[in-house]
Amino acid sequence: MAKTSEVVKLTKRVVETAQPLHMHGAVRQRLYFDSELRGFGLCVGATAKTFIVQRDVNGRTTRVKIDRYPVITVEQARREAQQLLAKMGRGISPVEEKRAAKARGVTLREALNAYEETLKAKRRSPKTIHGYRYAIETYLKDWLVRPLAEISRADVRAKHKKICAEVAKGRYADGRDRSDSHGERTANAALVAFRAVWNSAMRVHESLPPAPTIAVDWYKTVRRKAALPLSELHKWAAAVEKIKNPIRRDLLCYMFLTGLRRSNACETRWEQIDLETGIAHVPKPKSGRPFNLPLSDRLIELLAERKRENAEAFGDDCAWVFPSATAASGHIEEPREEFDSIEWMPHDLRRWYITVAESLDVSPLAIKMLVNHSVPGDITARYLQTEVERLRPVQQAITDKLLALSAPPHEKVRISPKLHDRTNRTETREPA
Numbered sequence: 001m002a003k004t005s006e007v008v009k010l011t012k013r014v015v016e017t018a019q020p021l022h023m024h025g026a027v028r029q030r031l032y033f034d035s036e037l038r039g040f041g042l043c044v045g046a047t048a049k050t051f052i053v054q055r056d057v058n059g060r061t062t063r064v065k066i067d068r069y070p071v072i073t074v075e076q077a078r079r080e081a082q083q084l085l086a087k088m089g090r091g092i093s094p095v096e097e098k099r100a101a102k103a104r105g106v107t108l109r110e111a112l113n114a115y116e117e118t119l120k121a122k123r124r125s126p127k128t129i130h131g132y133r134y135a136i137e138t139y140l141k142d143w144l145v146r147p148l149a150e151i152s153r154a155d156v157r158a159k160h161k162k163i164c165a166e167v168a169k170g171r172y173a174d175g176r177d178r179s180d181s182h183g184e185r186t187a188n189a190a191l192v193a194f195r196a197v198w199n200s201a202m203r204v205h206e207s208l209p210p211a212p213t214i215a216v217d218w219y220k221t222v223r224r225k226a227a228l229p230l231s232e233l234h235k236w237a238a239a240v241e242k243i244k245n246p247i248r249r250d251l252l253c254y255m256f257l258t259g260l261r262r263s264n265a266c267e268t269r270w271e272q273i274d275l276e277t278g279i280a281h282v283p284k285p286k287s288g289r290p291f292n293l294p295l296s297d298r299l300i301e302l303l304a305e306r307k308r309e310n311a312e313a314f315g316d317d318c319a320w321v322f323p324s325a326t327a328a329s330g331h332i333e334e335p336r337e338e339f340d341s342i343e344w345m346p347h348d349l350r351r352w353y354i355t356v357a358e359s360l361d362v363s364p365l366a367i368k369m370l371v372n373h374s375v376p377g378d379i380t381a382r383y384l385q386t387e388v389e390r391l392r393p394v395q396q397a398i399t400d401k402l403l404a405l406s407a408p409p410h411e412k413v414r415i416s417p418k419l420h421d422r423t424n425r426t427e428t429r430e431p432a
Contacts, residue, residue, distance in 0.1 A: 005031035010042060012074050018044045039088075040081040042069070051077035053084045057093045064094045096207075106208075108151070108194075109144040111201040112136055118200055123288025127263055135193035139163050139186070148201060148208060153215035156191060160216050163187040184219035191216055228344050230352065230405055237406035239339040250306050251322040251335050255346065257299050257399050259353030259371050261286060262346045266332050268321040275304055279388055285372045293370065294392040296399035356401050362394050370395065 004021060008014055010032060021030040027046040034040040039055040051066040051074075066072065066080050084094055112133065119129045137144070140159065143151060168183030191213050198211040228236055243249040255265045264282050272281040278295040285291065295303070303321065310318045320331040327333050335346050350371065357367045368374070370391060 004028070005033060007033050007035050009036055010034040010040065010074055010078070015042060015049060015069050015074055018042060018049060020044045020046055034078075037078060037081060037085070039085045040078060051081070053081045053088070055085060055088050057088045058091050062088065062093055062095055064088075106148050106201060106205060107145055108136070108140065108148060108197070111148055111197050112144075114204070115197045115200040125263075125284055125286045125288060128286060132193045132196065135190045136197065139190040140194060148198060151212060153212040156194070156212045157215050157217070160187050160191050163190055164219065181221060185221050188219055188221065228342065228348060230355065233352065233402075233405045234408055236339065236342055236344055238408070239337075239342055243337060246309065247306070247322050247324070248332060248335065248337070250302055251332055252337070252349070253302055254299065254322075255335065255349045256352070257296060257302075257402060258293060259350045259357075260293075261350060262335055266322060266335065269319050270307065270321055271319070273303055273321065275300055275307075278392070282372065287372050287374055289372065289374075291369075291372050292388050294388045294395045296392075296396045298399050298403065352402065353398065356405070357394070357398050360394075360397055360401060362398070366391060366394050370398075 014032065018032055019030065021028040029043055029045045031052075032042040032044065033054075039053050041052050041054060043050045043052050049069045051069065051072065052063055053066065054061065054063040056062070064084055066077050066084070069077070072080075087094065116129055116133065119132070143159075164183040164187035166183070167186045195211045195213040198208070198213070202208040202211070240249055240252050243252070251265060254260070254268075255262065258265070258280070260282065264285055267284075268280070272283065273295075274280075275295075278300050280293045280295055280299075281290065282293060283290045306321060310321070310323060314323050314325075322332045323330060324332045354367060354371060357370065
């Protein structure tokens with residue numbers, strides 16, 4: 001068997017005549033170690049000759065590249081090897097030093113770009129990815145060119161307070177003064193995004209210390225008032241019925257009866273809707289896992305009418321289910337409506353949907369499937385196949401209950417659906 005390494009005195013002549021190893025028609029590397037300076041060597045490959053040093057550092061064999069021949073001479077390489085071997089003898093690894101130096105040079109912009117690729121690999125939604133980039137590029141833009149290792153705990157504490165103060169001094173788009181709580185929420189969000197980017201970089205660059213956000217005194221933001229109670233849902237429904245724009249009205253009803261997030265609902269295209277089979281496809285949910293949603297009878301009726309009206313107003317080639325003639329995107333982008341004496345947010349529709357599903361004793365797993373929530377750690381869920389038809393009776397029962405709750409008090413019915421047999425559903429009218 002051919003020798004893969006030899007011990008010789010490394011001279012100019014030896015280096016010039018050194019050859020790689022030829023085995024079974026393939027070219028392999030051959031190592032030439034110097035007989036005078038232990039650990040100094042030459043690695044000869046098919047196309048290059050590279051000076052190296054090799055020795056144990058803290059119990060691990062470590063090999064370090066010096067440079068190629070003839071870029072560097074034998075004597076120059078020998079002097080460099082002496083310095084490296086002396087350092088390695090003191091337990092200092094040049095490899096780890098290089099890694100540390102590289103980590104110290106990673107800027108916030110580079111870390112943000114790398115984290116974005118991580119989020120894409122995890123199939124996070126474009127909105128989620130944009131949120132991280134927006135927070136950092138808007139509120140931490142003066143840090144983008146700074147190496148992470150140079151951003152101290154004192155820096156992040158000061159930045160946290162500065163963001164809060166500057167945002168609170170601004171105004172909303174409608175001219176209203178911003179509140180201190182708005183500044184506090186924004187400051188928290190910006191530094192949370194920074195922490196996520198730092199932690200992701202730390203997994204790659206081991207020499208990075210823990211995120212300096214450990215020194216931040218997070219603001220205790222006050223959560224907004226709870227969603228409108230279901231007992232007053234009829235007030236919201238009555239206000240929706242009075243919306244003059246039928247497309248905006250139908251969008252809210254669609255969100256109400258599907259529990260979809262606003263972006264998924266607003267961006268719905270006709271190619272994602274199959275009225276014959278009663279299925280809506282959601283290609284870009286927040287979770288990054290596309291899914292199919294069964295449509296109840298009322299949803300199919302609403303969408304069929306919307307398609308007919310869209311064709312009359314926008315033409316047969318209108319791609320959006322909820323189009324807008326004024327939005328640059330071509331579809332409604334903000335479903336929020338102001339109703340007198342009714343405080344609500346678009347996300348409340350998703351909360352109502354889930355609350356009603358739970359009140360009907362729908363299994364937690366079925367609810368998660370309908371709203372595309374993840375089921376981490378649930379081994380059983382991994383063995384179950386999500387079948388749209390299995391969820392259709394559940395979707396119909398949820399729609400029936402939501403519509404019943406939306407009716408005026410004098411018309412309200414109490415529905416007790418049998419999820420697997422809708423014909424056994426009982427209805428009793430409540431007194432006006």
